[in-house]
Amino acid sequence: MSEATKSLKSRKHRLASSFIQLKVLNDNGHSNGEAYSFEGKLHAAGHYPLKPLKTEILQVNIGKMCNQTCRHCHVDAGPDRKEIMTREVMQQCIDAVKNSDFNTVDLTGGAPEMNPDFRWFVEKLDKAGVNIIVRCNLTIILANPRYYDLPEFYKTHNVVIISSLPHYSARRTDAQRGEGVFAKSIQALKMLNEVGYGMDGSGLELHLVYNPSGAYLPPSQESLKKDFKRRLKSDFDIEFNDLYAITNMPISRFLDYLIQSGNYDAYTDKLLEAFNPLAIDGLMCRNTVSVGWDGYLYDCDFNQMLDLKIGDKAPLHISEFDEEMMLTRTIITNQHCFGCTAGSGSSCGGEIA
Amino acid sequence: MGKPYYIEEDLFKFGSITEFQPELGKKFFSYYNAVFEEGALTEREKALIALAVSHTVQCPYCIDAYTTASLEKGADEEQMMEAIHVAAAIRGGASLVHGVQMMNKVKEISM
Numbered sequence: 418m419s420e421a422t423k424s425l426k427s428r429k430h431r432l433a434s435s436f437i438q439l440k441v442l443n444d445n446g447h448s449n450g451e452a453y454s455f456e457g458k459l460h461a462a463g464h465y466p467l468k469p470l471k472t473e474i475l476q477v478n479i480g481k482m483c484n485q486t487c488r489h490c491h492v493d494a495g496p497d498r499k500e501i502m503t504r505e506v507m508q509q510c511i512d513a514v515k516n517s518d519f520n521t522v523d524l525t526g527g528a529p530e531m532n533p534d535f536r537w538f539v540e541k542l543d544k545a546g547v548n549i550i551v552r553c554n555l556t557i558i559l560a561n562p563r564y565y566d567l568p569e570f571y572k573t574h575n576v577v578i579i580s581s582l583p584h585y586s587a588r589r590t591d592a593q594r595g596e597g598v599f600a601k602s603i604q605a606l607k608m609l610n611e612v613g614y615g616m617d618g619s620g621l622e623l624h625l626v627y628n629p630s631g632a633y634l635p636p637s638q639e640s641l642k643k644d645f646k647r648r649l650k651s652d653f654d655i656e657f658n659d660l661y662a663i664t665n666m667p668i669s670r671f672l673d674y675l676i677q678s679g680n681y682d683a684y685t686d687k688l689l690e691a692f693n694p695l696a697i698d699g700l701m702c703r704n705t706v707s708v709g710w711d712g713y714l715y716d717c718d719f720n721q722m723l724d725l726k727i728g729d730k731a732p733l734h735i736s737e738f739d740e741e742m743m744l745t746r747t748i749i750t751n752q753h754c755f756g757c758t759a760g761s762g763s764s765c766g767g768e769i770a
Numbered sequence: 771m772g773k774p775y776y777i778e779e780d781l782f783k784f785g786s787i788t789e790f791q792p793e794l795g796k797k798f799f800s801y802y803n804a805v806f807e808e809g810a811l812t813e814r815e816k817a818l819i820a821l822a823v824s825h826t827v828q829c830p831y832c833i834d835a836y837t838t839a840s841l842e843k844g845a846d847e848e849q850m851m852e853a854i855h856v857a858a859a860i861r862g863g864a865s866l867v868h869g870v871q872m873m874n875k876v877k878e879i880s881m
Contacts, residue, residue, distance in 0.1 A: 586846060629841070636844030640814065644844060686782075 422486055424495040425670060432673050433493065435724040441672065442685075442752040453689060455754045462694040466747040472740055473704040476523040476718060476765065477502070477510055479535065480710050483527040484560045487581075487594045489628065489671040491722050494527040501531070506712040506735065507538045513738035514547055523705075523765065525552040525718065530564060543574040550577045552765075555605035556598055568612040577622045578614060579661070579765075582606075585648035589630040606655045615657040624659045626767075632680035634691060634760050635662035638768045661767025664688075666719050666756040688755040696762025699769030702748045708735050716748045718765070719756070725749045781831040814843040821850060822857040 425433040432438055459465040480501030483494035514522060522542050529535055529551060542549050551571065558567050571578060580602070584590050587599035594602075606623075610616060615623035625645060629635055642660040649655040665671045667685055675681040702716040706727075712735045715721040729746040732739050762769035788795030806816050817839040824832035840850050 584846075588847070631841070633838050633841045636814070636842055640812070641844050 424481075424486065424493045424497050425673060426493055427495070427497040430673065432669065432676075435722065438668055438672060439723060439751060441676075442667065455750050455752055455758075458692050458694075458755075458758075459697070459750065462697060464694075464697050467697075467700075467702070467750055469744055469746065469748060470703045472518050472706060472743055474521045474523050474701075474706075475510065475514055475519045475708065476525060476705050477507075477708045478525050478527070478710055478718060478721060479507070479529045479532045479538065480527045482531045483554065484531065484557055485528070485554055485595055485598065487670070488674055489593055489665050491666050491669045491671060491719060492527060493669045493722070498527065500710050501527075502534070502710040502712075504534045504537065506708075506710075507534055507541070509712060509734075509736045509738075510708055511538075511541050511545055513735055514542070515545055517738065517740040519547065519706075521548040521550060523550040523552070525765075528554050528557045530557050530567060536570065539570075539574050539576065548577065549574060550579055553578050553580050554594075555580045555582070555602040558605040558608060559601050568609050568614065571609075571614070572612050572621060575621070577624070578609060579624045579626060580606075581626045581628070582645075583626075583628050583630050585645055585652070593628075593630045603653050603655065606649075606657070607653070610656055615655075617656075622659075623657045624661060625657050626661045626663055628663045628665055632665075632675060632678065632684040634687065635664055635763070637761065638662040659767075661765075662761075662763075663765070663767060664756050664759055664763035666753055668719060668753050669722055685752075685755070688759045691759035692755060693758055693760060693762060693770050696758040696770035699762060699764065700757055701764035701766070701769075702757075705765075706743060712736060714738070719753055720749055720751075723751065723753065725751065776830050778834070781834060784831070812843075814840070814845055817843045818845055818849060818853040822853040825854050826857045826861060 432441075456465060459467055478492070481492055481494045481498035482496070482501055483490075483492075483498065484496060486495040510522070513519070524535075524538070526532070530553065532538075539549060539551070553567070553571075558564050570576075581594070582590060582602055583593050590599035590602065591597065606615075609623055612621070613619035614621045627635060627638075627641055627645070635641070638660060641662055645657070645660050649657065667675055667681070667688070672681075675684050702720075705717060707715040707718050707721050709715065709721050713721075713733055714727040714731070714735060715725065716727060720726075726733055726749075727743075727746060728749045729742075731742040731746040757763050757769075760770075785799065788799070806813065806820075811819075817836055820832070821836040821840050824836050837850070840853075845853075
């Protein structure tokens with residue numbers, strides 16, 4: 418099995434192309450296309466075309482730069498990626514939030530903290546009075562002395578922290594996120610606990626994200642949460658609020674892993690067989706709009722990475738954001754969407770069904 | 771090289787056993803699915819028991835299926851290996867406990 422230490426893009430890998438990824442995903446070898454297509458499943462469930470329900474969360478990907486190179490990363494992020502959002506585009510996001518119903522801004526990346534305008538953006542969003550989520554990879558807090566005060570900074574702006582910790586064992590976490598990541602993540606969690614994050618009565622929310630370290634579906638979120646609570650408390654005296662179980666999306670570096678390891682067919686068949694129509698109502702594309710580092714709009718972060726821009730003539734760029742048109746658009750779907758509807762469903766907030 | 775007796779893809783064709791005898795096959799799967807539902811035992815506990823039994827009956831299909839199921843029910847590697855040790859201990863113990871019978875017989879026929 419190849420150890421990915423660089424992004425697909427810098428390796429000039431064929432899967433760095435979103436076109437090739439979509440080609441792989443759509444070449445499923447089944448003659449009866451309708452029964453195996455996500456669109457067909459939506460039709461059968463009476464949900465086609467898929468429409469948004471509200472504009473609640475603006476998820477802003479402020480850059481692909483990251484201090485880690487996780488093997489499953491759907492962003493193909495890494496230290497070698499230089500694409501980051503400018504302050505000008507951040508201001509356009511703030512303007513869109515002020516003129517619409519968005520109540521939450523969810524900052525993601527890469528490691529969003531590596532964008533030099535990250536703190537400026539958080540301060541401005543705080544002043545605008547929205548809830549702020551930061552998807553913090555934990556190790557960034559220890560990556561450089563200039564990040565050591567991040568827990569205090571988050572606290573000052575009452576930021577909700579959502580952090581990936583795929584397992585309470587070093588073996589599984591490091592296998593997915595890189596050698597030594599587990600130990601550093603534990604240290605960072607302790608720093609967050611110290612300023613009050615995840616502690617009872619502090620009002621400072623710290624949520625963890627579990628995703629499988631391989632080609633299988635996540636267990637029940639509730640039972641995992643109990644295991645994580647018990648093990649992180651007994652082994653490391655760490656507290657956190659909630660645990661979100663997320664399914665690995667068969668795109669980008671996880672797609673590469675699936676193909677390299679010979680698990681692609683079995684995994685995509687499993688997602689299809691586990692299609693759960695009850696997950697459709699809770700799909701995050703129905704209450705979220707995703708913004709790329711360059712300001713272009715997408716139905717979700719996964720569509721963003723596949724370069725599937727927002728459809729139905731809705732303005733393509735955040736600078737021209739139009740809430741009414743956004744609410745009448747048709748959501749763009751493709752075969753990867755089975756990742757969000759399998760079993761108990763999956764979203765940036767965990768299970769949905 | 772001849773065809774192998776065990777073919778990995780056959781696991782996914784398990785349901786097709788109803789083709790030759792639908793009524794009994796359907797009854798079996800209905801029972802099978804009910805067995806693995808959460809009850810007095812959790813789904814995870816049942817997956818781990820199934821994993822241990824799979825090793826005892828040495829069924830490659832079952833081992834593949836319940837390795838995946840154990841992971842998907844939230845078991846970790848340590849728990850899974852301990853489950854197999856339980857199977858191994860019972861297997862080994864089942865041989866050794868018959869040692870008493872051997873000893874009895876030795877004593878019966880010996881001076």
